[in-house]
Amino acid sequence: MQTNFSAAQLADPHVAESEKILRKCVHCGFCTATCPTYVTLGNELDSPRGRIYLIKDMLENGRPADKEIVTHIDRCLSCLACMTTCPSGVNYMHLVDHARAHIQETYKRPLLDRLTRAMLAFVLPYPTRFRAALKLAGLGRPFIGLFEKLPALKPVAAMLKLAPSAIPSASPMAKPGTHAGQGIPRGRVAILTGCAQSVLDPAINETTISLLTRLGVEVVVPDGEGCCGALVHHMGREDQALASARRNVDAWTRAIEKDGLDAIVITASGCGTTIKDYGFMLRLDPAYAEKAARVSALAKDITEYLAALDLPEPVHKPGTVVAYHSACSMQHGQKITRQPMELLTKAGFVVREPREGHLCCGSAGTYNILQPEISAKLRDRKVKNIEATGAEIVATGNIGCITQIASAAKLPVVHTIKLLDWAYGGPKPEGVSERGLAAAE
Ligand code: SF4
Numbered sequence: 084m085q086t087n088f089s090a091a092q093l094a095d096p097h098v099a100e101s102e103k104i105l106r107k108c109v110h111c112g113f114c115t116a117t118c119p120t121y122v123t124l125g126n127e128l129d130s131p132r133g134r135i136y137l138i139k140d141m142l143e144n145g146r147p148a149d150k151e152i153v154t155h156i157d158r159c160l161s162c163l164a165c166m167t168t169c170p171s172g173v174n175y176m177h178l179v180d181h182a183r184a185h186i187q188e189t190y191k192r193p194l195l196d197r198l199t200r201a202m203l204a205f206v207l208p209y210p211t212r213f214r215a216a217l218k219l220a221g222l223g224r225p226f227i228g229l230f231e232k233l234p235a236l237k238p239v240a241a242m243l244k245l246a247p248s249a250i251p252s253a254s255p256m257a258k259p260g261t262h263a264g265q266g267i268p269r270g271r272v273a274i275l276t277g278c279a280q281s282v283l284d285p286a287i288n289e290t291t292i293s294l295l296t297r298l299g300v301e302v303v304v305p306d307g308e309g310c311c312g313a314l315v316h317h318m319g320r321e322d323q324a325l326a327s328a329r330r331n332v333d334a335w336t337r338a339i340e341k342d343g344l345d346a347i348v349i350t351a352s353g354c355g356t357t358i359k360d361y362g363f364m365l366r367l368d369p370a371y372a373e374k375a376a377r378v379s380a381l382a383k384d385i386t387e388y389l390a391a392l393d394l395p396e397p398v399h400k401p402g403t404v405v406a407y408h409s410a411c412s413m414q415h416g417q418k419i420t421r422q423p424m425e426l427l428t429k430a431g432f433v434v435r436e437p438r439e440g441h442l443c444c445g446s447a448g449t450y451n452i453l454q455p456e457i458s459a460k461l462r463d464r465k466v467k468n469i470e471a472t473g474a475e476i477v478a479t480g481n482i483g484c485i486t487q488i489a490s491a492a493k494l495p496v497v498h499t500i501k502l503l504d505w506a507y508g509g510p511k512p513e514g515v516s517e518r519g520l521a522a523a524e
């Protein structure tokens with residue numbers, strides 16, 4: 084695509100990067116067929132190609148964002164299906180990240196939208212605040228019907244609907260410290276404790292630590308790590324996202340320099356995509372560029388790490404039929420497609436892939452709160468495809484997808500690691516029905 088940026092505009096490294104990306108796009112439109120919002124809404128401006136034109140126009144003219152571009156960029160899930168499909172290697176992720184930051188800087192949203200976003204950015208990345216907010220959600224639940232009738236309050240209704248009624252206690256294993264490996268040492272890793280996942284389902288990391296240590300891997304929970312920054316990054320809040328990235332880079336660098344790390348293991352693929360991008364996000368910061376690139380190179384999804392570990396034979400092979408839902412951040416963001424399914428198969432599960440596996444479930448960070456209508460359509464389509472597999476359990480590697488799919492599916496939705504842990508001698512995953520397991524054994 085031809086571009087028309089001035090030399091002065093290209094002096095801004097963010098604009099220069101976006102210009103390079105824009106030039107790669109050849110307008111072929113292949114990406115439209117796999118874009119969930121184009122497939123759902125049928126509007127070219129809600130396709131990757133349409134958004135690329137809108138972003139090009141805004142950046143080339145050095146204009147502040149307007150209502151039209153904000154509408155169509157807000158509807159983008161950042162699912163990155165377009166990047167998997169694009170034959171020209173257009174890095175839509177970095178382009179839309181730049182556009183979102185530009186919107187945040189130049190566009191004044193309506194008051195309620197601003198307040199909702201500010202509240203999400205204040206609460207979600209901080210486990211203590213998030214846990215307190217979930218407790219308060221019980222008070223708002225009787226008003227869901229009322230909030231749903233008022234367009235400006237639909238995000239509040241969506242939030243209340245997603246909030247679980249029971250909140251697990253905080254995990255003692257999330258506290259900074261070291262969990263020693265058993266038997267022959269096979270590695271040393273740090274684990275991301277993160278934010279929302281540690282509140283919604285602390286058992287995911289507990290299970291991961293238990294399985295890894297049984298396999299001989301020492302697991303470190305470094306002091307000072309926290310939210311990866313993905314949630315605010317996707318809202319265009321760059322300063323907050325970069326502060327999170329720097330804090331985690333510092334925490335992991337201390338662990339690397341103290342006793343060495345083979346990997347930084349991540350159990351939420353949405354976080355993994357962002358941490359693998361820290362090297363790019365902090366490339367312009369001379370104090371962090373090198374350290375961030377090292378952290379990104381060490382970042383591994385738990386299934387990526389386990390697949391390289393040469394696992395022993397499982398303790399028992401359950402035979403249970405599992406529908407594997409590949410999160411967008413797993414398959415499009417990190418290009419991890421085979422490993423989770425191969426691990427589940429080796430562990431004795433019968434793995435089925437739902438139709439339209441490339442389409443997002445509509446979770447996408449805060450998308451199911453900020454765009455509840457499109458999100459619900461995508462969720463229902465996803466659940467229909469999953470249920471058509473005839474599986475007894477859904478496995479996936481991202482807490483956002485677990486919450487989203489579980490809000491509509493009749494079958495249990497669990498993190499892949501819980502099924503693997505169970506096959507390798509751990510307890511039966513919570514939430515998996517006795518009936519399903521009994522039938523399979
Ligand atoms: S990231 Fe997803 S929703 Fe956004 S343009 Fe690409 S395919 Fe469409």
Ligand code: SF4
Pocket residue numbers: 107108109110111112113114115131132135165168169170171172173
């Ligand atoms: S598939 Fe790639 S090159 Fe083709 S229109 Fe989409 S982004 Fe541009």
